[in-house]
Amino acid sequence: MLVNLGFIQLRFPSSIAIDPTAVCNDNVTNSSTCVINSGNITLSINGSIPALTSFLLTVDKVKNSAESTQTTSFTIYSYYDALYSSLVDRLETGLTVTMTANPITTASVTPLSLTTYAVTSYTLNFVLKDDISQNGYI
Amino acid sequence: MISFSGTGTILSQNSTQMIFTNIATADRFSLPLIFMGFSITTPPSTRSFSFKFSTEFLELGNVYDIETVSQTYQNNAGVITSSGITVTSAIINAVTSYQI
Numbered sequence: 001m002l003v004n005l006g007f008i009q010l011r012f013p014s015s016i017a018i019d020p021t022a023v024c025n026d027n028v029t030n031s032s033t034c035v036i037n038s039g040n041i042t043l044s045i046n047g048s049i050p051a052l053t054s055f056l057l058t059v060d061k062v063k064n065s066a067e068s069t070q071t072t073s074f075t076i077y078s079y080y081d082a083l084y085s086s087l088v089d090r091l092e093t094g095l096t097v098t099m100t101a102n103p104i105t106t107a108s109v110t111p112l113s114l115t116t117y118a119v120t121s122y123t124l125n126f127v128l129k130d131d132i133s134q135n136g137y138i
Numbered sequence: 139m140i141s142f143s144g145t146g147t148i149l150s151q152n153s154t155q156m157i158f159t160n161i162a163t164a165d166r167f168s169l170p171l172i173f174m175g176f177s178i179t180t181p182p183s184t185r186s187f188s189f190k191f192s193t194e195f196l197e198l199g200n201v202y203d204i205e206t207v208s209q210t211y212q213n214n215a216g217v218i219t220s221s222g223i224t225v226t227s228a229i230i231n232a233v234t235s236y237q238i
Contacts, residue, residue, distance in 0.1 A: 001182060010238065019233070055238075056237060056238075057237070057238045058235060058236070058237050059235060059236045059237075059238075060234075060235040061233060061235075062233065062234055062235060062236050063231065063232070063233050063234075064225075064227070064228065064229065064230055064231055064232045064233075064234060065230060065231075066230055066231055067230060068230055074223065074238065076218050076220070076238075078218070079183070080182050080183035080185075081183070085183075085184075085185050086183035086184070086185050087183055087184045087185075087215050088182065088183050088184070088215065088216060089215055089216035089217065089218045090215045090216070090217070090218060091217065091218035091219070091220060094220075095220050095222070095223060095238075096223075097223050097225055097228060098228065099228055099229065099230045100228045100229050100230065101229075101230060102229055102230055102231070130230060130231050131231075
């Protein structure tokens, strides 16, 4: 159970960015305050929340990570009152998202010669949809 | 042979006492083992809490401290279960919404 001034803190993996103008809301505490600070979301409780309450927190304007790999785990902590020393429940492992690679749709192959057994050159033309950082490769 | 008697009283959360009287002179140097059981409700968070036990000697209305021991406890945090994360788009670099 959480009481008035208690709070829930949810941390996104560092590979995922949340826009500073993003909005978060939940299905339980309509009058509570949700504050986004970088990858940290703090939901301050206005009123009390009984045990076994099922939360659904929605956050918009979230930018997915730049790689199609599994993220590290999201973490969730709940605090009984306004102080960090009042930790109640936690989740630190297993809550991950696996990103999907963007398909390259604009691509063509042009051989200089289509004659069988010819030794020729090929030209591949394609458009990348996403940035590649330094030391990345194709 | 220890032959004194004791009376326990719970005055409040911060004042629980057991008074032994009629301790025989022969028992003055004995080492009695005292077992006390409490049924308590632990705090709702992992914030630590402690018990303090003291022995005192009462004589003619005066109280003299003998020994004190303090024991601190801390609850373990509960485990949050999650059915997972729903992402509107899981494509890399997409700006999307998350439901957790």
